[in-house]
Structure formats: structure tokens, C-alpha cells
Amino acid sequence: MGNRLVKSLPIVAVIGALIAVLCLGVQSAGRRSILADTGETRRVVETSGLAPVLALHPSSVDDPAFRAAIAQVQDVPYVAYVWLFAPDGAIIQGNLAVSKGGTAQEMATDETRRVLGMLPEGTLSAEQRMAVLAGSAMQREGEHNDVFRHLLREVRGPNNEMVALVGLTYDVNPGISAPPGALSVLLLVGLLLGMSMYWLSLPVWVWLDARTRGERAWVWAVFVLLGNLVAVIAYILARVPRPQRALTDQDAT
Numbered sequence: 603m604g605n606r607l608v609k610s611l612p613i614v615a616v617i618g619a620l621i622a623v624l625c626l627g628v629q630s631a632g633r634r635s636i637l638a639d640t641g642e643t644r645r646v647v648e649t650s651g652l653a654p655v656l657a658l659h660p661s662s663v664d665d666p667a668f669r670a671a672i673a674q675v676q677d678v679p680y681v682a683y684v685w686l687f688a689p690d691g692a693i694i695q696g697n698l699a700v701s702k703g704g705t706a707q708e709m710a711t712d713e714t715r716r717v718l719g720m721l722p723e724g725t726l727s728a729e730q731r732m733a734v735l736a737g738s739a740m741q742r743e744g745e746h747n748d749v750f751r752h753l754l755r756e757v758r759g760p761n762n763e764m765v766a767l768v769g770l771t772y773d774v775n776p777g778i779s780a781p782p783g784a785l786s787v788l789l790l791v792g793l794l795l796g797m798s799m800y801w802l803s804l805p806v807w808v809w810l811d812a813r814t815r816g817e818r819a820w821v822w823a824v825f826v827l828l829g830n831l832v833a834v835i836a837y838i839l840a841r842v843p844r845p846q847r848a849l850t851d852q853d854a855t
Contacts, residue, residue: 618799685769709739
């Protein structure tokens with residue numbers, strides 16, 4: 603029984619690895635489709651989020667009706683963060699890392715500031731320059747820019763002066779915020795099962811094999827549990843030959 607188990611465990615490990623790779627490949631293909639920008643989420647946030655705010659023409663960034671409308675934007679489908687910048691670049695509202703405080707100039711990327719510094723004086727107006735800095739501040743995180751898109755708009759007052767800059771960070775695809783489906787759950791379970799089969803079969807195989815060779819089986823098993831394939835290779839190279847069974851008279855005949 604033990605000998606059959608020793609022979610079958612490497613096969614179990616290979617099967618587990620194949621299951622994990624297959625599930626991971628299907629998950630990756632599904633993720634690529636979820637990250638596709640269809641424009642659907644942009645249409646929703648523009649019409650339901652930005653349009654009502656831009657239609658107000660508040661007298662200042664502290665206008666009560668304007669701030670109430672900003673608060674309602676957070677409830678619009680697909681909106682992740684609502685940004686509000688004062689005309690001087692002060693960040694009144696931002697994402698979780700920049701919930702309040704700081705300025706667009708401080709939060710903009712070094713590269714954006716460098717490029718703006720290279721432009722000849724007068725190339726951009728003060729409002730345009732501030733919009734570039736605010737947009738850079740919104741995108742600075744970078745890590746989640748594959749799942750998010752960003753919109754930035756000027757809010758104009760009664761006399762057409764810029765009262766604020768409003769930005770939205772929103773989901774690139776409706777599937778981002780959708781609950782996981784049955785296939786996603788099945789793939790996750792398959793991935794965990796395959797990885798468990800692969801990862802645990804190797805130390806068990808090493809433990810059984812090392813026992814037959816008189817090795818320190820538990821030491822090698824723990825080593826392989828932590829080091830996985832690299833540790834298995836080290837064990838195979840370092841293990842002692844299996845002791846030969848002495849021939850009996852019956853074997854000789």
C-alpha cells in the first residue's frame with residue numbers, strides 16, 4: 603500500500619498543478635473581459651452623476667445645493683470616488699488615501715509637474731494648468747487604474763467663473779462591481795483544490811520515500827512543505843540510496 607502511494611503521489615501533484623493552471627487560465631480570460639471598457643459605465647456616471655452637478659452653476663464651492671448634489675453622486679452606480687477641488691487646487695474631497703486636505707499640486711505625479719514646467723509660459727491658462735494637476739492627482743495611485751477610469755469637469759458659476767473641479771473615479775466595466783457568479787466561485791474552489799493537491803502531495807511523498815531510505819523523514823517533509831519544488835529537487839539530489847533487501851534462499855531459487 604505504501605509503495606503504491608509513493609508511486610501515485612507525484613501523479614496527484616501533477617494533476618493538481620494542471621487543475622490549478624487551468625482554473626487560473628480561465629479566470630485570467632474572464633478578468634480580461636471584465637476589464638474591457640465598453641463605455642457603458644461612463645454613460646451612466648456622466649448622465650446620472652456629472653450632468654446634475656454641472657447644471658447647478660453654484661456661486662461658490664460651499665453652495666449648499668451644490669454640496670448636496672456632490673454627496674448624491676457617490677450613490678450613482680459604478681462611482682467609486684468623488685473628487686472635489688477648489689479653484690486654487692485644494693482637495694476638498696478625494697479617495698480613501700486623500701479623503702481631505704492637501705492640494706492638487708502636491709498630489710500630482712512628479713512627471714506631470716516636470717512636463718508642466720517644460721511648457722513655455724502662457725501655453726496653458728491657470729485653470730487649464732490646475733485641471734491637469736487635478737487629473738494627475740486622481741490617477742496618481744496607478745495600481746487600480748486598470749479597473750477604474752477617471753472623469754474631470756469644471757464647474758462654472760453664474761458669471762462663468764470656475765467655482766470648482768469635480769472628478770469621478772468609476773468602474774471601467776459593470777462586471778467590476780457585480781457579485782461573483784457561480785462560475786467564478788467554482789473556478790476559485792478548483793484553484794484552491796488544485797493547489798492543495800499539488801502543494802501537499804510533495805511533502806507526503808518525500809516523507810514516505812525518506813522513511814524507506816532511513817532519512818530524517820519529518821525534517822525533509824517540513825522542508826518540502828516550505829520550499830516546494832525547489833526543496834523536492836534538493837531532496838532528490840541529497841537522498842541516500844534505498845537499502846537493498848538481503849536475498850533469502852527462496853529469492854535465490
